[in-house]
Amino acid sequence: MPDSKAIFLKDATVNAADGDQRAFIRKALGGYYTNRDLQKARYRDWERARDAASLAKWSAVNDLANVLEKFTANFERNGGVVHWARDAAEARAIILKIAEDAKAKAIVKSKCMTSEEIHLNDALEKAGYGVVESDLGEFIQQLRGEAPYHFVFPCMHVKREAISELFTKHLGTAPTDSPEELTMIARRHLRQLYVDADIGITGANFLVAETGQISITENEGNARLTAALPRIHIALSGIEKVVNNLDDLSVLLPMLATAGAGQPMTCYNTLYSGPRKKGECDGPEEFHIVLLDNARTRLLSDPEQRDALHCIRCGACLNVCPIFKNIGGLAYGTTYQGPIGSVITPHLRGLKQWNHLSGASSLCGACTDACPVRIDLHHHLLHNRRNAAKESPTLFDRAFHNGFNFVIKRPWLFATGGRIFRATLPLLQKLPLPYMGAWMKTRDLPKAPSQSFRDQWKNQNV
Amino acid sequence: MSDARSDIFARIREALKVKAPKPHLKTDANPGKTSTVAKPWLPDGGETADASLTILAEQLAKLKAVLIRVPDKAAAAKAVAELSAAKNWKKVAFHGHELLRPIAASLPCETWEADASFDKQRLEGCDAGITTCESIVAQLGSILVSSATSGGRALSVLPHVHVVVAEASQVVPDLGEALALAKARHGDQMPSMLSFITGPSRTGDIERILVLGAHGPKELYLVLIG
Ligand code: SF4
Secondary structure, three states: OOHHHHHHHHHHHHHHOOHHHHHHHHHHHHHHHHHHHHHHHHOOOHHHHHHHHHHHHHHHHOOHHHHHHHHHHHHHHOOOEEEEEOOHHHHHHHHHHHHHHOOOOEEEEOOOHHHHHOOHHHHHHHOOOEEEEOOHHHHHHHHHOOOOOOOOOOOOOOOHHHHHHHHHHHHOOOOOOOHHHHHHHHHHHHHHHHHHOOEEEEOOOEEEOOOOEEEEEEOOOHHHHHOOOOOEEEEEEEHHHEEOOHHHHHHHHHHHHHHHHOOOOOOEEEEEOOOOOOOOOOOOOEEEEEEEOOOHHHHHOOOOOHHHHHOOOOOHHHHOOHHHHHHOOHHHOOOOOHHHHHHHHHHHHOHHHHHHHHHOOOOOOHHHHHOOOOOOHHHHHHHHHHHHHHHOOOHHHHHHHHHHHHHHOOHHHHHHHHHHHHHHHHHHOOOOOOOOHHHHHOOOOOOOOOOOHHHHHHHOOO | OOOHHHHHHHHHHHHOOOOOOOOOOOOOOOOOOHHHHHHHHOOOOOOOHHHHHHHHHHHHHHHOOEEEEEOOHHHHHHHHHHHHHHHOOOEEEEOOOOOOHHHHHOOOOEEEEOOOOOOHHHHHOOOEEEEOOOEEEOOOOEEEEEOOOOOOOOOOOOOOEEEEEEEHHHEEOOHHHHHHHHHHHHOOOOOOEEEEEOOOOEEOOOOOOOEEOOOOOOEEEEEEEO
16 A cells, blocks of 8 residues: 555544544635625626636647747746746756855745645755745744645644644744734734845746736735745746636636635735836846646646646635545645545656545535536546556456456346345344445445345336 | 757647547637626626726725725825824825825825835835725726836835725726726736735635735725716
């Protein structure tokens, strides 16, 4: 069993039994459901708006080479520098080189899941740079030394008492149980760090080919400050984030906010095109973008699941997922949690080690219904299960399917087997069944019916 | 060894040799000019100027931003001066714009034209920043600022309070129109930053409880003339 699977099973078992924590997560998401429904109701046709959003991403992803070429040409025309990274190591090397050339000391970051994907903080800290996360949730997770729990709400699982203790320990502030006071502590602490930082690192939510702008969505204003005050701005983005034009944003920006956080629009949606222009009083002198592949082209080459690249990382599929709500985000052990993470991680990191995530679904389809760009999430989980069974079937898979095949083609054997099974079921209920341990721990076998379905059908009085 | 750029492009071209079907759509949506095609499906931004203003007022109230409507420039100056006195501002930074200079002159405190001699440390010490804007989106309650109309990048986000002074004619119904207007106005010379500000800065990171003033302004005022 790969480690990732063993860890997943252990964490999932522990978390699912923690009723307190589950109730806390349910409560935290309660307000989201209400606000999301209120905002959705303002759409005159949410379903068609989803179609438009889906088409906007589909047309860019399926013409990726041309759209990327256009984006980078315009980005350079605006005075920015484009870097390409085939994998995580190349992306880290590029960013380290920029920092080294700039003789930087302090780096401030705003929330960027792609940087989690490439483990950027570790690399920067090892090289001796001070790195501080400025998004409140990420800042808290950085102090806790823990990965984000949810890629939109990074510390939604942490109670205020724990945050207060954390701040007392690291920042020496007085304990408080007010979320407002805790937020102000972080605000005061981070202010001077923005002013002093040499480099600001951000992600990008959309890359606009038509104008060469990048679009960043955030609520706190920390990305605004990160891209305003330091001398150098580096944006790190996956290559799939491109859209054709500004027009597409008129659908995607509001839908991202409504689906993901139940807002009409996220507080700051900012378009950046290049470093400080002539005549502008502030802004960075250099603007770099690092465009990352890191196995995205592998996902692109699977036409059946290519639409997983349409994801705008709103987090809606996590918020509605019964599995996420019960086992929590950390159990996944992935950068991207929840249904979308379970779909793409096997592509990005290997099906063999990560196929267990395809089973982390009840196939209820809540994720697919929630997705603003209509990614067929729960079917993709099935597709991954099928692909894994094809690619590297386990001994059990093979024995089971061969056996099933053999029996189902022989009706007399099927009937005899059924009779034996019905007769021995009361006995089986008392025995520990191989392969069924985890399942049986919380479940009982049903009572055996007196007749098989086929007999019942034959004997019915219609 | 080939470089990363050509490698990635080769991988993309190879991957796209197999076509993916068009997404399975529930409706008859067509690709094309998204803002026109999708406009009737998105939240309403108002058909007339009056309807837009009504929607704008509702949205701003929900966002906890404050809308102050005034008949003319003199009244705008008076409104901002009253605000300044009530909130006891000591230092106010403003964007060097003909609409804003007389307003700044009428304030009962120290004022500073931030873009004329930019200094981030000094800006950090200001109680409020006053700017103009590109346009205002009724549909979502968003105010579009840019590095050209708002004294650069930091003035509209670093001080604790942000005051926007605008003419009522700058209100547009929806996001699509605001973007089209910015494109028409700046062409391929876009300001290096364009930002839709939708309410005061906020976070829900602690137990998903809403707190205003995370890193950006805690208070947002829109003074609308006319
Ligand atoms: S898959 Fe869809 S719902 Fe999930 S994060 Fe991506 S865009 Fe949002």
